[in-house]
Amino acid sequence: MERPAWAPPGIDISVPSVSRMYDFYLGGSHNFEVDREAARKAMEFMPGLPKIMQANRAFMRRAVRHAVDNDVTQFLDIGSGIPTFGNVHEVARTADPAARVVYVDHDPVAVAHSRAVLEGDEGAAVVAADLRKPADILYSPEVSRLLDLERPVALLLVAVLHFLEDEDRPYEAVTELLDALAPGSLLVLTHASYEGIPLSEEQAGGTVGVYRNIRNPLVMRSGAEITRFFEGTELIEPGLVPMPGWRPDSPVEEEDPYAFSGFAGVGRKA
Amino acid sequence: MKVPSQPSGGVAEADGPEDRLRRFVTIWSRAIFPVTATSLTRAEFEVHLLPLARTLNEALHARPFDTAPAQRTGAALVAAHCTDPDALGRSLGVVDSYLVLYCGTESDLPAEELRARCARLQHAMATGYAQALRERTRAEQEAIARSALSARSAAEIALHATESRFRAVFDGAAIGIGIADLDGNVLEVNETLTRMFGGMEGPLRSRNVSEWVHPEDGPHVWKLYDELVRGDREHYRVEKPYYRGDGTVLWTNLTVSLLRDAEGNPQYQLALMEDTTERRLLHLRLRYEATHDALTGLPNRTLFFERLEKALAPGDNARFGLCYLDLDGFKVINDSLGHSTGDRLLVEVADRLQSCVTGAGEMVARLGGDEFVALTTGAAGEQDVTELADRILAALATPSASTAAN
Missing domain, CATH: 1.10.490 (Globin-like)
Known part of the structure; x- marks a missing residue:
């Protein structure tokens, strides 16, 4: 007779992971066939998915530089996934070598990979924790060691909140995190939405179905719903906009139409 | 920038x-x-x-x-x-x-x-x-394969650590713990549980959970059990007796929880049992001592007034009868023949009175000293009370051997 296990199930790499799929969209090889298969299926409905991911990366890079330009040099990047290139600590350090970064992900493989990449790095670390449990993040040894919560922190929630369903209480999670941060802290956020996608909602819904099938439901929220995440902060110019439109440093008209899917914004805690 | x-x-x-x-x-x-x-x-x-x-x-x-x-x-x-x-x-x-x-x-x-x-x-x-x-x-x-591998071994180490921690809790717990599948097959029991059931693991493991019935089980106990194994209930807590292997009774405070797998499907039932047999006996004894007269074994004034209050309770329209009696000249016996003779007389009187109350709603109590009282409740009519009084008088008519001997 099989005995019940005492601990949650271990790592199952036969199940697609959203962070490894994200790496695949970005042209990386930090992924397995299951991930590529799911990603290709998602791309059948939305061929421009890689463009959306690139727009996310590019926005994050501009937002990180904006933070450093405004003397916010501590970063808490939740849902950081698999570090490839242009990671927050790399971008931040080109502007300020003393910048400190704590990455957070709940995917054990992404965490193990981040740990390998960050080995020996004094100013950056990774925490295995879930956005659904902000206390696990805020009271982690890495956050206590690297971040001074008395000073402003840039909280990065890039392409992650749309993986939290309403019953996961995403608004409460963001509020709990912001409550722990000092005034002047920044909320850097992107979120998937049916608004802005150059496709019918029906076709884009095919991609949503793929994510539902791999048990990582993608929750499309409206612009109004996404704005609610910024409660308690003041959205800085230009507000909540499609990703390429947030303080662009190259002509917006050169961007791929897919890059305008979803929303990006930065809020400043009063 | x-x-x-x-x-x-x-x-x-x-x-x-x-x-x-x-x-x-x-x-x-x-x-x-x-x-x-x-x-x-x-x-x-x-x-x-x-x-x-x-x-x-x-x-x-x-x-x-x-x-x-x-x-x-x-x-x-x-x-x-x-x-x-x-x-x-x-x-x-x-x-x-x-x-x-x-x-x-x-x-x-x-x-x-x-x-x-x-x-x-x-x-x-x-x-x-x-x-x-x-x-x-x-x-x-x-790199990703290495990361997957190291994540997996980290998970295995964590699994092992939790396993050891919980194993220690399981083995060392002062309460009995048992795990069974949803069909009632017992999969694992800890030492405490085995000891509670008389020390033999074999009989405990071989019987299906649904066979652990006892005549004193409340009607709800098995209803709760069915709800839990169907997945309609997460846990329940009851007081439940069991038979040990040797036929003696084990009383427990039983908590049963439903364990679900990662997908949320019901998988196992976990029972935590606290042995309350001794506590229950102690409770019964204390209760007995508090409500009975130590010398004669008759219900005492406390129990008598409890019953009387119940009989007088509003809404209870049944009639009741009372016979109060004391022993004429008892003080003389006590003074002349000594207290131990007096006590023996009281015990004998109590035994005789006790033999008179045979009906369901009848009781006789010692209120203190040589004062006794008989109470009949329920369907008793005036007739019954008179009959009881006659029986008592008849029982007391015969001279007492204990006093006659002196």
């Missing part, structure tokens, strides 16, 4: 070699930027491509001719995250169409030679690109 609008290296003279090289770079970057995964802006990307273009330009004119720098250029594209093979195709297209056009004008080499060199540079670029991409793919595949 400051991005230089002009690539470093000073101002290029209009239509000079440097200016033409930069125009070539602009064409190149326009062609491949849309298929790169870089997070650089196009302007920054152009700055990145400039040294690669310069290398190609130098290789085009170098004596002796060498294709190795072009191979490095191909590899550098991969390093700049142009991992989409389309980036190579577009790059080769740009080199083929524009390298000689923009960079071949000042050369003293014949046009055919330049065309041939340009073709060979493209071959080398493709080779360098393919090699670098293969290396990068292998390295990344290895």
Whole structure:
């Protein structure tokens, strides 16, 4: 007779992971066939998915530089996934070598990979924790060691909140995190939405179905719903906009139409 | 953020070699930027491509001719995250169409030679690109496989640690713990539980949970059990008796919880049992002592008034009867024959009174000293009370042996 296990199930790499799929969209090889298969299926409905991911990366890079330009040099990047290139600590350090970064992900493989990449790095670390449990993040040894919560922190929630369903209480999670941060802290956020996608909602819904099938439901929220995440902060110019439109440093008209899917914004805690 | 609008290296003279090289770079970057995964802006990307273009330009004119720098250029594209093979195709297209056009004008080499060199540079670029991409793919595949492996062993270590922790709790717990599947097959019991049931694990493991019935089980106990194994209930808590192997009764405070798997499907039932047998006996004894007279064993004043209060309770319309009696001249016996004789007399009187109350609603109690009281409740009519009084008087009519002996 099989005995019940005492601990949650271990790592199952036969199940697609959203962070490894994200790496695949970005042209990386930090992924397995299951991930590529799911990603290709998602791309059948939305061929421009890689463009959306690139727009996310590019926005994050501009937002990180904006933070450093405004003397916010501590970063808490939740849902950081698999570090490839242009990671927050790399971008931040080109502007300020003393910048400190704590990455957070709940995917054990992404965490193990981040740990390998960050080995020996004094100013950056990774925490295995879930956005659904902000206390696990805020009271982690890495956050206590690297971040001074008395000073402003840039909280990065890039392409992650749309993986939290309403019953996961995403608004409460963001509020709990912001409550722990000092005034002047920044909320850097992107979120998937049916608004802005150059496709019918029906076709884009095919991609949503793929994510539902791999048990990582993608929750499309409206612009109004996404704005609610910024409660308690003041959205800085230009507000909540499609990703390429947030303080662009190259002509917006050169961007791929897919890059305008979803929303990006930065809020400043009063 | 400051991005230089002009690539470093000073101002290029209009239509000079440097200016033409930069125009070539602009064409190149326009062609491949849309298929790169870089997070650089196009302007920054152009700055990145400039040294690669310069290398190609130098290789085009170098004596002796060498294709190795072009191979490095191909590899550098991969390093700049142009991992989409389309980036190579577009790059080769740009080199083929524009390298000689923009960079071949000042050369003293014949046009055919330049065309041939340009073709060979493209071959080398493709080779360098393919090699670098293969290396990068292998390295990344290895890295992610290693990460998956280390994540898995970390999970195994964590699993082992939790397993040991919980094993210690399971083994060392002062309460009995048992795990069964939803069909009621007992899968595991801890030592405490085994001890509670008499020390033999075999009989405990071999019986299905649904066979652990006891006549004193409340009607709800098995209803709760059914709800739990169906998955309609997460846990329940009851007081439940069991038979031990030797037929004696074990009383427990039983808590049963439903364990679900990772998908949320009901999987096991977990029972936590606290042995309350002794506590229950103690409770019963204390209760008995508090409500009975130590000398005669009859219900005492406390129990009598409890019953009387119940009989008088509003809504209870049944009638009741009371007979109060004391022993005439008891004080004389006590004073002349001693207290122990007096006590023996009281015990004998109590026994005789006790034998008179046979009906369900009848009781006799000692209120204190030589005062006794008989109470009949329920359907008793006046007739019954009179009969009881007669029985009592008859029982007391015979002289007592204990006092006669003295």
